[in-house]
C-alpha cells in the first residue's frame with residue numbers, strides 16, 4: 001500500500017474544509033497521531049525516509065548518532081525512526097517558561113550528530129527551536145526527518161540541513177475572506193480534532 005492510501009485509511013489525512021490554528025482555511029488536514037496509533041502501519045510509512053537515510057549513510061554522505069523529537073509531535077516518530085536506524089532516540093520538551101529544553105537526564109555530547117524528527121514540518125519553527133537548544137549543548141544537526149513535509153510549494157528549506165519525509169504534500173491555505181470552500185458553501189467549516197462545526 002502506498003503512503004497516501006495508508007494515511008487515508010487510518011484517517012491521518014483528511015479532506016474537507018478545515019479551520020487551522022493560524023485562522024486560515026484549508027481543504028486538507030493531517031493528524032499524524034491517527035497513523036501512529038497503528039505501530040505496524042507507522043513502521044511502514046516511516047521506513048520511507050529511513051531507507052533514504054540509510055542509503056545516504058552507505059554512500060558516506062551522512063553520519064548520525066541519534067534521533068531527537070521535540071515533544072509532543074516528535075516523540076513517537078523519533079522513537080520509531082531510532083528503532084529503524086538502530087540509534088538512540090530521545091526528546092526535547094518545553095519548560096515552565098515555554099523554552100525548548102533537554103530534561104530527564106538525556107545528554108548531548110559535543111559533536112554528537114543529531115537527526116531531528118517531527119510528525120509534520122510546515123514552517124519549521126519548532127524544529128529550529130529544538131535545533132537551537134541542542135546546538136547550544138554541542139550537538140550538530142545533520143538532517144530532519146518527518147512523516148509529512150507540508151512546506152508551501154515554493155518554500156525554501158528553512159534549515160541548513162536536508163529534510164527527509166515519507167510524503168511531500170505542500171499545504172494549500174486560504175484566508176477566510178477568500179476561501180473558495182466558504183464561497184461554494186458545500187462543506188461546513190470544521191476545526192480539526194473536534195466535531196464542532198462553524
Ligand SMILES: [Zn+2]
Pocket residue numbers: 017025026174176179180181182183189
Ligand atoms: Zn473556508
